Every structure is written in structure tokens, then in C-alpha cells.
Amino acid sequence: MSRAVIKQHHSLWYRVLLGLPALLALGSSLGQDEIEREGYFEVRSASTELVGGVHTLDARLQLVLSSEALAALSSGVPLTIELQMEIIRERRFYIDDLTAELAVRYELEYRPLSQRYIVRNLNSGDQDSFATLYSALNSLGRVQDLPLLDDALLENDKRYRVRVRVLLNTQQYPAPLRLLFFWRDQWQLQSDWFEWQLQR
Amino acid sequence: MAAPTLKRAIYIILAATGVGLALVALFLLSRTAQNSDDFDRLHNVILSINIAGVFVLFMLLVGNLARLLREYRGHVPGAKLKARIVGMFVGLAVLPLLVVFYFSMQFINKGIDTWFNVEVKAGMENALRLSRSALEMQMREHLNSTQEIAQRLGNVSGRQLVFELSMLRRESGASEITIYGSNNRILATSSDRSLAGLPRPLIEEVRVQMQQDRPYVALDPEDYEIRTAVTFSVSGRGQPAGVVLAHYPVPERLARMANSVDKSYREYQQLEFLREPLKSTFSLTLTVVLMLSLLTAIYGAFVLSRRLVAPIQDLVAGTRAVAEGDFDMRLPTPTRDEIGFLISSFNDMTQRLASARREASLSQALVEAERANLEVILARLSTGVLALESDMRIRTANRASGAILNVSLENHVGESLVDLAKGHPLLDQFVDVAQVHLGAGETDWREQIVLRGEVGRRVLTCACTTLPGDEDHAAGYVIVFDDITALLQAQRDAAWGEVARRLAHEIKNPLTPIQLSAERLRRKYLDSMSEEEAQVLDRATHTIVQQVEAMKEMVNAFSDYARTPDIEIGKFSMDKLAHEVVDLYRAQESGIEIVLTSDPTMPMIEADIGRVRQILHNLIRNATEALENTDAGRIDVHVSAAEIDTVNVMLIKVEDNGPGFREASLSQVFDPYVTTKPKGTGLGLAIVKKLVEEHMGTIRAYNGKEGGAVISIRLPLNEAAREAMIAKAPGRAELRRERA
Numbered sequence: 059m060s061r062a063v064i065k066q067h068h069s070l071w072y073r074v075l076l077g078l079p080a081l082l083a084l085g086s087s088l089g090q091d092e093i094e095r096e097g098y099f100e101v102r103s104a105s106t107e108l109v110g111g112v113h114t115l116d117a118r119l120q121l122v123l124s125s126e127a128l129a130a131l132s133s134g135v136p137l138t139i140e141l142q143m144e145i146i147r148e149r150r151f152y153i154d155d156l157t158a159e160l161a162v163r164y165e166l167e168y169r170p171l172s173q174r175y176i177v178r179n180l181n182s183g184d185q186d187s188f189a190t191l192y193s194a195l196n197s198l199g200r201v202q203d204l205p206l207l208d209d210a211l212l213e214n215d216k217r218y219r220v221r222v223r224v225l226l227n228t229q230q231y232p233a234p235l236r237l238l239f240f241w242r243d244q245w246q247l248q249s250d251w252f253e254w255q256l257q258r
Numbered sequence: 259m260a261a262p263t264l265k266r267a268i269y270i271i272l273a274a275t276g277v278g279l280a281l282v283a284l285f286l287l288s289r290t291a292q293n294s295d296d297f298d299r300l301h302n303v304i305l306s307i308n309i310a311g312v313f314v315l316f317m318l319l320v321g322n323l324a325r326l327l328r329e330y331r332g333h334v335p336g337a338k339l340k341a342r343i344v345g346m347f348v349g350l351a352v353l354p355l356l357v358v359f360y361f362s363m364q365f366i367n368k369g370i371d372t373w374f375n376v377e378v379k380a381g382m383e384n385a386l387r388l389s390r391s392a393l394e395m396q397m398r399e400h401l402n403s404t405q406e407i408a409q410r411l412g413n414v415s416g417r418q419l420v421f422e423l424s425m426l427r428r429e430s431g432a433s434e435i436t437i438y439g440s441n442n443r444i445l446a447t448s449s450d451r452s453l454a455g456l457p458r459p460l461i462e463e464v465r466v467q468m469q470q471d472r473p474y475v476a477l478d479p480e481d482y483e484i485r486t487a488v489t490f491s492v493s494g495r496g497q498p499a500g501v502v503l504a505h506y507p508v509p510e511r512l513a514r515m516a517n518s519v520d521k522s523y524r525e526y527q528q529l530e531f532l533r534e535p536l537k538s539t540f541s542l543t544l545t546v547v548l549m550l551s552l553l554t555a556i557y558g559a560f561v562l563s564r565r566l567v568a569p570i571q572d573l574v575a576g577t578r579a580v581a582e583g584d585f586d587m588r589l590p591t592p593t594r595d596e597i598g599f600l601i602s603s604f605n606d607m608t609q610r611l612a613s614a615r616r617e618a619s620l621s622q623a624l625v626e627a628e629r630a631n632l633e634v635i636l637a638r639l640s641t642g643v644l645a646l647e648s649d650m651r652i653r654t655a656n657r658a659s660g661a662i663l664n665v666s667l668e669n670h671v672g673e674s675l676v677d678l679a680k681g682h683p684l685l686d687q688f689v690d691v692a693q694v695h696l697g698a699g700e701t702d703w704r705e706q707i708v709l710r711g712e713v714g715r716r717v718l719t720c721a722c723t724t725l726p727g728d729e730d731h732a733a734g735y736v737i738v739f740d741d742i743t744a745l746l747q748a749q750r751d752a753a754w755g756e757v758a759r760r761l762a763h764e765i766k767n768p769l770t771p772i773q774l775s776a777e778r779l780r781r782k783y784l785d786s787m788s789e790e791e792a793q794v795l796d797r798a799t800h801t802i803v804q805q806v807e808a809m810k811e812m813v814n815a816f817s818d819y820a821r822t823p824d825i826e827i828g829k830f831s832m833d834k835l836a837h838e839v840v841d842l843y844r845a846q847e848s849g850i851e852i853v854l855t856s857d858p859t860m861p862m863i864e865a866d867i868g869r870v871r872q873i874l875h876n877l878i879r880n881a882t883e884a885l886e887n888t889d890a891g892r893i894d895v896h897v898s899a900a901e902i903d904t905v906n907v908m909l910i911k912v913e914d915n916g917p918g919f920r921e922a923s924l925s926q927v928f929d930p931y932v933t934t935k936p937k938g939t940g941l942g943l944a945i946v947k948k949l950v951e952e953h954m955g956t957i958r959a960y961n962g963k964e965g966g967a968v969i970s971i972r973l974p975l976n977e978a979a980r981e982a983m984i985a986k987a988p989g990r991a992e993l994r995r996e997r998a
Contacts, residue, residue, distance in 0.1 A: 129531070133531035134524030134527040134531075135528050135531055170527070171390055171477075171516055171519060171520035171523070172476075173390075174477070186461075187478060187480070189463055189476065193462070193463065237539045238535040239535075
């Protein structure tokens with residue numbers, strides 16, 4: 059679903075650009091891809107649990123990297139995968155209020171010498187290394203007991219909902235790369251928002 | 259006027275927006291290409307601006323191009339020039355831009371490629387492999403050590419395990435050895451890091467290997483620590499009792515070098531990976547810049563060409579308007595340059611042309627007015643004016659000329675006078691005289707001409723002069739002539755009147771004493787004389803008295819002729835008057851048959867009844883006298899009303915069967931003392947003519963077809979007819995006035 063939306067969004071951009079010969083030529087040069095895997099991110103399941111007055115998040119993420127992302131990874135380019143969380147207060151007669159937002163960023167890196175993949179939590183600095191990409195992504199896709207929010211910060215009689223999504227963040231790359239990634243579907247890896255009512 | 263201004267304003271705003279957007283976009287693009295922090299924030303804005311700029315420019319260009327094409331096809335003045343200028347500017351702008359673009363692209367591609375040397379890449383890979391094999395050797399050695407440790411631990415009892423482990427760790431050089439039992443329970447651990455906390459549980463990777471009973475060896479990529487794990491079994495038992503996990507440090511020098519190789523290799527790989535995107539991005543930036551520059555240049559070419567051509571288009575429109583006769587066209591003078599000078603000169607020119615035309619039309623109107631005046635004057639002139647070309651064709655002729663010459667010359671303008679003269683006796687004689695003079699080369703002459711026509715003589719005074727010639731016309735002539743017949747007649751009549759009055763006065767006075775003297779002589783001496791002498795005296799005195807009586811009669815007649823009492827116009831029946839007069843003569847029984855033909859129903863005539871009666875008396879008496887020696891004399895008197903040439907006239911015709919007029923004196927029958935009769939004073943017809951003319955009528959004398967004299971008179975029936983007859987006979991009015 060999310061990919062379809064993104065794709066549509068970008069094809070619109072492409073259509074606008076079709077009128078411009080130079081960009082068209084550039085687009086054709088970029089379009090010469092081999093048989094490629096598109097890749098996708100998806101939130102399979104997510105839930106919160108109130109443990110000791112703190113809401114913690116458990117989530118299962120499906121992270122499938124695209125060919126270009128894989129190529130970048132194997133070239134030593136670290137990928138940043140960001141888990142975005144939002145807690146929204148529902149309001150009846152007004153637009154909902156964003157009470158809190160939280161992002162946890164993980165860095166996935168390949169070390170050619172040791173031939174291992176490093177997964178680093180950029181927020182905490184914790185890191186693990188894995189022999190295979192599969193196990194690295196698997197580890198990334200398993201979020202457990204992630205402290206989300208202190209329940210005391212929430213108002214008692216209000217209804218809240220939580221939503222999470224996971225995306226490939228390209229902000230840390232140099233400008234030329236980002237300009238290019240902006241036009242590439244394969245770098246637009248982003249899941250839909252996964253949304254549920256906050257149980258208190 | 260408002261719509262083009264609005265359109266122009268929109269165009270300018272669009273163009274300014276386009277150029278502004280493009281400049282902003284270029285600036286941002288150049289900035290963000292170097293500074294990545296701003297990139298994400300501004301990326302969409304930049305792109306939007308870029309695309310909007312390009313789009314706006316593109317739309318403007320399409321609009322301009324379409325307009326130019328339309329103008330070109332419609333042959334709008336200036337369109338070709340505009341197309342040429344646009345083509346020239348585009349050529350000038352596009353070619354260098356494309357050259358620069360090509361070389362820049364080449365430079366970017368080649369330049370970036372040169373950073374990535376093939377040999378460097380191979381070297382890097384070899385270094386990596388070398389490091390890896392060095393580390394792998396270490397890893398193999400350490401694995402062997404771990405396996406030895408596992409074997410030895412199989413023989414160690416539980417209590418000695420911790421001690422033995424420390425010993426083995428020191429022997430093997432490991433930094434940490436941990437023994438895990440079933441369920442990952444830590445059985446024993448030994449570490450050289452005193453401050454390190456408890457060992458962590460076995461990671462999944464290791465567990466999987468152990469479950470498959472395979473040794474595990476791995477290099478920690480951050481710490482450069484070799485991790486090894488193998489299963490161990492207690493001796494005698496086949497089942498594995500647990501897992502031995504041993505960490506070995508890599509020698510520091512080796513670790514440092516390996517780390518360096520790893521880092522360099524990764525960086526190189528990253529750069530290598532970046533190479534294509536870098537090229538693409540630079541190309542994209544360059545292309546966008548080129549597009550913007552190109553479109554701006556082309557649009558600039560359009561704007562420039564329009565600005566250059568606009569005054570020329572104005573000029574073309576202006577000259578067209580002038581060619582079509584619109585001199586009031588004023589062109590706006592946009593600049594102070596040569597074109598501005600040209601336009602202001604054009605404006606001066608049209609202004610002068612306009613004023614010249616105004617003056618010309620003014621003077622033309624003046625000439626027209628003069629001409630109209632002249633025509634009116636000529637038309638009203640009683641003098642005949644006839645302008646001729648050098649070949650005797652009529653150029654102009656006024657109405658009086660036609661009336662005098664009895665041909666409507668004004669209707670024959672452009673025709674030859676000589677041809678026209680055929681069949682018109684008066685004109686023929688006139689032309690003869692004129693040709694004699696003109697044939698002899700005389701162009702300025704003056705002559706009195708006597709023309710003989712059916713109604714008698716006509717005396718004209720002619721004056722001829724040359725007209726000034728011009729390029730189109732050779733010199734012509736203008737002949738001015740006056741009918742002075744009536745004038746001459748009037749002069750003659752006046753002279754005769756004077757003569758008659760004098761005669762009457764001078765002669766009448768002595769007549770009475772003569773008569774009285776003669777009678778006295780007779781009375782005194784007749785009785786005293788002898789018979790013979792008395793007879794002589796009687797005869798002589800008788801003759802004297804008789805002759806004096808005759809002279810008195812004659813003098814009275816003269817006196818009558820000279821007398822001109824005031825005319826008294828009244829309305830009366832002509833029929834009745836004619837009968838009265840004719841009956842009077844019938845009663846005289848002179849032996850002459852008088853036949854009156856009259857219409858009792860004819861309208862009443864407005865005239866002086868006394869004068870008309872005298873006319874009839876004179877005519878009938880004249881005829882009677884003429885018939886004295888004629889047997890079976892007969893007088894026919896016709897009286898009738900008729901409309902001749904739209905004029906109502908009374909026709910009076912008196913016809914006798916006598917000897918008629920002598921042909922030679924026919925033209926002078928109305929002059930006093932012209933008579934063919936044995937009796938009479940010769941004043942009868944002269945008086946009749948005078949009376950007729952006093953009524954503005956006409957009189958003619960001619961001989962009948964069967965001999966005998968005919969006098970024909972036309973009298974106007976009323977005042978309107980009198981006016982009409984005056985108009986038809988120029989000269990009469992003057993005469994009338996003169997008489998009045």
C-alpha cells in the first residue's frame with residue numbers, strides 16, 4: 059500500500075519532468091537498471107505494554123532492502139533505518155494533537171575486513187555484529203521493550219493512539235547522493251503508519 | 259488599450275518571476291550542492307522553484323513562438339525581421355552554451371573518473387585480502403587453542419574447573435574464557451579484564467553453530483578481538499557438556515593496521531559508489547543551469563527582438579496609413595536613439611503632409627467657390643461668353659450666348675463649334691466671322707457683327723481675346739458678345755422720338771399762321787381779284803391750306819409716335835376687343851373683306867387695352883391702305899391664345915392678299931418712314947412695334963406663301979409670361995428699364 063502511494067507520487071514528479079529534455083535524458087540514464095529487487099519496509103505488528111508506569115513498545119518489522127541499498131551497503135555505505143513513533147491525543151471537535159514523537163535510529167554497516175554486519179543503535183550507542191545480513195535485519199526487525207513514554211505525562215481522561223513506521227533515512231548522505239536518491243524509488247523505503255489505540 | 263497593457267504587464271510579471279525564480283534556484287542549487295545541511299530543508303523548494311522557473315520560461319517561449327509563427331504566416335510587418343533576430347540571438351546564445359555544456363560534462367565525467375585509478379583499487383583489494391588472511395591465520399590458531407582447551411577441560415572435574423580455566427587462559431593468551439553449560443548457563447569464566455562485568459549469554463549465532471556441533475570463530479569488527487567457541491564433552495560421555503567461548507585479542511599493531519586497511523577500503527568503496535551519483539548529480543545541476551540559461555537567453559532574444567522591431571512595426575503601420583491617405587497618424591517615440599529620431603522625423607513628415615493637404619483642400623474649396631461664383635455670374639450675365647479651345651471646340655459657354663445665337667451652346671461643351679454651326683444660320687455667320695479673324699492669326703479683336711436671321715437682323719458686338727494656356731490645354735480663346743439689336747433699336751427709336759417731337763414743335767408752330775395767312779389772303783383778295791387771278795389765288799390758297807392740313811396730320815402722327823404715355827395694364831377679353839375693332843372697319847364698306855378668326859373661350863389677357871386697340875387699328879389700317887389698288891382685297895385677322903416654349907402668349911396675326919413687303923426692305927419694315935404704300939406716314943408699323951415691345955411681346959413681318967404681307971405678334975398673356983419673355987430675350991430688360 060505504502061509503496062504504491064510513493065510510486066504514484068514519484069511518477070507524478072517524473073511526468074512533470076518529462077517535459078524537460080535534459081532531465082528526461084538524465085532519467086533515461088538512471089533508468090538503466092538490471093533485474094532489481096525493489097525492496098520494502100513494513101510494520102508487521104506492534105503493541106504497547108504498560109510496565110512500571112512506562113509504556114514500552116514491542117514491534118515486528120519486515121525490512122527488505124532494495125538492490126541499490128544492498129549495493130550501497132556492500133560498498134561500505136552505512137544505511138540508517140529509522141523507527142518513528144508518535145503518540146497522538148484524539149480530539150473530538152478539533153484536529154488531533156501530536157503529544158509526543160520519538161525516533162530511534164539504527165545504523166547498519168558492513169565491514170569488508172571482518173565480513174560482518176554491524177547494527178548500531180545511534181540513540182544509545184549499543185551495537186552488535188552479525189555474520190549475515192539476514193540475521194542483522196532480523197535483529198533490527200525485532201523491537202522489544204522499547205521504552206516509549208511515561209504514563210504520567212499523559213492526561214488521564216483523554217484517548218491516545220500510537221503509530222509507528224520504519225523508513226530508510228538518507229539524510230546523512232552527501233548532497234549529490236541525496237539529490238539522486240530523491241528521484242529513486244529504490245531509496246524511498248518507508249512503511250505505512252501502523253496505528254493502534256494506546257491501552258492504559 | 260487596457261487589454262494590451264494588461265497582457266503586457268502579465269508578460270512582464272511572468273518573465274520577471276521566471277528569471278527571479280531561476281536565479282534563486284541557481285543560487286540555492288549551488289549552495290546546497292556544497293552544503294548538505296541545508297539540502298533537505300531546501301531540496302523541495304529548490305526543485306519546485308527550478309521546475310516552476312523552467313516551466314514559466316517554457317510556457318512563455320511557447321507562447322512567443324506561437325505568436326511569432328502566427329505573425330510570420332499572417333505576413334505581419336516586422337515578423338520576418340523579428341524571426342531573423344530571434345534566430346540570430348538564439349544561435350549566438352545556444353552555440354556557446356552547448357559548447358560550454360559539452361566541455362563541462364566531459365570535464366566532470368573524465369575528472370571524476372580519473373580519481374578512481376584501477377591500480378589503486380586493485381591495491382586496496384589486495385591489502386584487504388592480505389589483512390584478512392593474516393587475521394584468518396590468527397583465527398585458525400586461536401580456534402585450535404580453544405579446541406585444545408575444550409579437550410583438556412573434558413578431563414577436569416567440576417571443582418577444579420575455575421582454577422584450570424585460569425591456567426589455560428593464561429597459557430593460551432586468551433583475554434576471556436567462559437564455559438557455558440546446557441541452557442546457556444555460565445559454568446565458569448576467566449578474564450584478564452578485572453573490571454569487566456559478567457559475560458553475556460551466548461549469542462544466537464554461536465548457539466546455532468554449537469547446535470550443529472561446529473566450531474565458531476569470528477572477528478569482532480570493532481574491537482579486533484577473535485571470538486572462538488567449541489563444544490566440549492566430559493570424558494567418557496558422548497554428549498557435549500557445554501560450550502567453551504574464548505576471546506583472543508589481536509596483536510595491537512596488527513589490529514591497528516587491519517583497522518586502517520578496513521577503513522581505507524570502506525572509504526574507497528564509498529567513493530567508488532558515489533562516483534556515478536556524483537556524476538549524475540553534477541550533470542543534472544549543470545543541465546538545469548543550462549536549461550534555465552538557454553530558456554532565459556531565448557526568451558531574452560524574443561523580448562529583445564520585440565523591442566527592436568516594435569518601432570519598426572509602428573513605422574510600417576504609419577507608412578501604410580500615410581499611403582492610404584491618413585496623415586493624422588502619430589507614432590509614439592519610444593527612445594532617443596536613431597529609431598526614435600526616425601520616428602520623430604516620420605511624425606514631422608506626416609504633420610507637414612497633413613497641413614499641406616489641409617491647405618490644398620482649403621485653396622481647392624476656395625477655387626471651387628470662385629468657380630461657382632463665376633458660373634453664377636456667367637449664367638446671369640446677359641452678355642454671351644464663349645470660351646473655345648484652339649481647335650474651335652467649345653470649352654465653356656453661358657446661357658446668354660446660347661440665347662443670342664439661338665443654339666444652346668452650354669449643352670454642347672466639347673463639341674466643335676464649326677460642326678455645331680451647320681444648320682444654325684446665326685451661329686454659322688458668327689463662326690464665319692470668328693474664323694476669318696482667327697484664321698488670319700488675330701487673337702485679340704473687336705467687331706460689331708450683323709447677323710441675318712429669320713426674325714430679322716441681329717447686331718452683336720464681339721470681343722475676342724486669348725486665354726492663358728497651361729500644360730494640358732493649348733491657349734484657347736474667349737469671345738464675349740452682346741446682342742445690341744434692341745439697344746440700337748432703342749437708340750434709334752429715341753432719336754426718332756426726339757426728331758418727331760422737334761418736328762412737331764418746330765413745324766406745327768408756323769403751320770397755323772401759314773394756314774391763317776393763306777385763308778386771310780384768300781378772304782381779302784379773292785373777291786377783289788379778277789376771275790382768272792382769283793382762280794389762281796383760290797387754287798394756291800387751297801393748296802396751301804390743304805398741304806398745311808396734311809402737314810398738321812403728319813406732325814400729329816409724329817407727335818403720337820413720340821408720345822409715350824404710362825402703360826396701364828388691365829385684364830380684358832381679346833376676343834371682344836378684336837370684334838369691336840374689326841366691326842368698325844367692316845362698317846366703312848371699303849370693299850375689302852375682313853375675316854376675323856377668334857376663340858371666345860380663350861383666357862383674358864393682361865395688357866394696356868388702349869395700346870392693344872391701337873395695335874389692331876394700325877395693323878388693319880395698314881393692311882387696308884396696302885390693299886387700295888388690289889381687287890377683292892381680303893384681310894384675315896387671327897387671334898388665339900397658345901403656349902409656346904412654356905410661355906403663355908396671345909397670338910395676333912394680320913394677313914392681307916396685297917403686294918406684300920419688298921424683300922429688300924423686309925428687315926427695316928419697322929423703322930419709321932419705311933413704307934411701300936402710296937399713302938401713309940411710314941410710322942404705322944413703327945408705332946405697332948413700339949407698342950408690342952412695351953408689352954415685352956415680339957413682332958415679325960414677312961410675306962405669305964401666296965403673297966401678301968403677314969404681321970405676326972406674340973403678346974404675353976400675363977405678368978409671369980412677361981417675365982419669361984424678358985428672360986428669353988436678353989437686352990429687353992435693360993430696354994424696359996431704360997424706357998421706364
